[in-house]
Amino acid sequence: MSISLSIIYLIATVSFIVGLKKLGNPSTAKNGNLIAAAGMGLAIAGTIFIHDFKVPPLIYILIGLAILIGSIIGGLMAFKVKMTKMPELVSLFNGFGGSSAALIGLVEISRDAGDKLQAMTIVSGIIIGAITFSGSMIAWGKLNGSLKSVINIPYHNIVNNLFFIGVIAFGAYMVTSGGNNPVLVVALLASGLLYGILFVLPIGGADMPVVISLLNSLTGIAAAITGVLYSNMVMLIGGILVGSAGIILTIAMCKGMNRTLGAVIFGAFGGTDAASDEDRKLGSIKKTNPSDSAIMMNYASNVIIVPGYGLAVAQAQHVIHELEEILTEKGVDVKYAIHPVAGRMPGHMNVLLAESNVDYSLLVEMEDINSQFKNTDVVLVVGANDVVNPAAHNDPSSPIYGMPILDVENAKHIIVNKRTMNAGYAGIENELFYNDKTVMLFGDAKDALTKLVSELKNM
Amino acid sequence: MNGLLEFIGTNIEMIYILILAVFLGVEVIKHIPAVLHTPLMSGANALSGVVVVGAILVMLNSDPEDYFSLTLGFIAVVLGILNVVGGFAVTGRMLQMFKKKDK
Incomplete structure (x- = not known):
């Protein structure tokens, strides 16, 4: 490798580290993204133009074409996507990165395998790349609703773990035998995809979201392994950075949902807890309508809005901003309480509300707003459930016990907008809905809020 | 066993770099406010597209007659670049929305 290319890779690697670091702070995040992107551009350009291979013009044309096609499709997808569809998009892009790693492995294994280290990197690149690709595609299908949410495979833990051990053993055999028999290579790829x-x-x-973050981390590891194969530092370090950052993000998300990583992967929210809930008397709920809710909010001096998953699904982020503006005009003090895992992935609610031009300073994080609920006249909960469930504080038998929640039950009045009485994703009852101070405003978030806004306009 | 020791001996620099990079990644991400989790995830996702460098190397190293390598390499470059460009673009788009309100 020429010295100039090594220097270019060094600069690119440093830009990845600086970029990632800056991405972690709201005021520098945009620059961080640009710095990392610039480093990536530099690494790619350096790879194409500085090398010792004898390359005919045709291959240059093909590379250029591939880059052009990929950039156009990627750019279009990035600019066309609705902000509520962000989890799907990240999952899709991640799958593409993983499949790229697997394809590299397929080409390299067909060439002379070289030493054991190389064989090992090639084989593990194929396996990890294949797992991330098929896993991301399934995650994507689940998120956009084309796949039924939970598909039960009998004894899936045992089956999966045995299968995983089988894949590893297969890979180890491929490395030790140094085999590149096409049938076995295809079988290896297929077993990775199936896993x-x-x-x-x-x-x-x-x-x-947790799964996507985990798969994202895996793609990073696949990139790092490919980096070992080519003794390429920018791929090695870039990949490892993503790998370890992905693990940290995954753990942070699990904490916000009060789940362990093991519980997510092995599905620990069992059906047994639900049975005990039915015995408990929760009292009755009180229904309300948009006009009564509007009156309540109109005469409040302060209102806190708690947006949740239901708001994102109903794409009601613009209407809620309208509601906030009208209330503010009427002299009501309005704030948003943002739970760390509100929306469809952590931090997603901030992105959605920012998209509809909500003032950033009105978004208050959980730790800062929890003490304010007791002085609040009206709390409007839109499409959130588990993150406001008091069982997290006072029911040790509840699966969400100990999870950090927004203490909305301390407010004077609570309006809950939900489509139905169905339980949240933890599958448990929420005693907040049966609280004396709570009224339920049933309906799709967008419809209900639109009616609320028009009622308020007429007052 | 000897094979393993020899392996560690010849690749010791690589192993150092790997371990240090793991710690670096953890430290860099450790104290990230929840607000930025989504952009950070998509930014890290874009970074993992660095695998495209490997895909380009595959193509550069291919014989023009070797259609198998060229085809797979071509697809790998398209997918890798898609990951990179799409990932950085969408992260920028998200962060742009935060920026507007700073005034």
């Missing part, structure tokens, strides 16, 4: 499917299929739709 990815088996791995993601039994995991519930609401846990998908």
Whole structure:
């Protein structure tokens, strides 16, 4: 490798580290993204133009064409996507990265395998790439609803783990035998793909963000392994950075949902807890309508809005901003309480509300707003459930016991907008809905809020 | 066993770099506010597209007559670049929305 290319890779690697670091702070995040992207461009350009291979012009044309096609499709997808569809998109892109790693492995294994280290990197690149590809595609299908949310495979834990051990053993055999028999290579690829499917299929739709983050981390590891194969530092370090950052993000998400990583992967929200809930008397709920809710909010001096998953699904982020503006005009003090896992993935609610131009300073994080609920006249809960369930505080038998929640039950009045009385994704009853201070405003978030806004306009 | 020791001996620099990079990744991400989880995830996702460098190397190293390598390499470059460009673009788009409100 020429010295100039090594220097280019060094600069690119440093830009990845600086970029990632800056991405972690709201005021520098945009620059961080640009710095990382610039580093990536530099690494790619350096790879194409500085090398010792004898390359005919045709191959240059093909590379250029591939880059052009990929950039156009990627750019279009990035700019066309609705912000509520963000989890699907990240999952899709991740699958593409994984499949790229697997394809590289397929080409390299067909060439002379070289030493054992190379054979090992090639084989593990194929396996991990295949798992991330098929896993991400299943996650994508689940998120956009084309796959039924939970598909039960009998004994899926045992089956999956045995299958995983089988895949590893197969890979180890391929490395030690140094084999590149096309039939075995295809079988290896197929077993990786199948494991990815088996791995993601039994995991519930609401846990998908955790899975995507985990798969993202795996793609990073696949890139790093390919980096070892080519003794290429920018791929090695870039990949490892993504790998370890992905694990940290995954753990942070699990904490926000009060789940362990093991519980997400092995599906620990059993059906046994639900039975005990039925025995308990929760009292009755009180229904309300948009006009009564509007009156309540109109005469409140302060209102806190708690947006949740239901708001994102109903794409009601613009209407809620309208509601907030009208209330503010009427002299009501309005704030948003943002739970760390509100929306369809952690931090997603912030993105959605930012998209509809909500003032950033009105979004208050959980730790800062929890003490304010007791001085609040009206709390409007839109499409959130488990993150406001008091059982997290006072029911040690509840599966969400100990999960950090928004203490909305301390407010003077609570309006809950939900489509139906169905339980949230934890599948448990929410005693908040039966609280004396709570009224239920049933209906789709967008419809209900639109009616609320028009009622308020007429007052 | 000897094989393993020899393996560690010849690749010791690589192993150092690997371990240090793991710690670096953990430290860099450790204290991220929840607000930025989504952009960070998609930014990290774009970074994992660095695998495209490997895909380009595959194509550069291919014989022009070797249609198998060229075809797979071509698809790998398209998919890798898609991951990179799409990932950085969408992250930028998300962060742009945060920026507007700073005033």
